[in-house]
Amino acid sequence: MSTDFPSAARHYCIAKKHSKGxxxxxxxxxxxxxxxxxxxxxEQLSRSTIRDFLDWVYEHAIELLAVxxxxxxxxxxxxxxxxxxxxxxxxx
Numbered sequence: 001m002s003t004d005f006p007s008a009a010r011h012y013c014i015a016k017k018h019s020k021g022x023x024x025x026x027x028x029x030x031x032x033x034x035x036x037x038x039x040x041x042x043e044q045l046s047r048s049t050i051r052d053f054l055d056w057v058y059e060h061a062i063e064l065l066a067v068x069x070x071x072x073x074x075x076x077x078x079x080x081x082x083x084x085x086x087x088x089x090x091x092x
């Protein structure tokens with residue numbers, strides 16, 4: 001039986017007590033994953049899939065920044081760092 005990422009993340013958050021901030025970050029990442037629209041099972045998850053997801057998050061953030069520059073407190077350097085995979089970005 002295969003498991004999708006949103007389901008696994010939700011079960012993990014239920015199984016282990018996290019701080020509110022950590023739980024909020026997990027929820028934000030799951031929302032972005034669902035918005036990304038790729039139905040990838042955990043068993044098939046690869047580095048290229050994660051890279052594609054991070055690229056999408058970056059591009060989506062840049063689009064939002066172009067529409068409303070005041071909606072972000074992140075600098076372009078931080079966005080570029082995210083693009084390089086330095087952090088699992090949860091900025092949207």
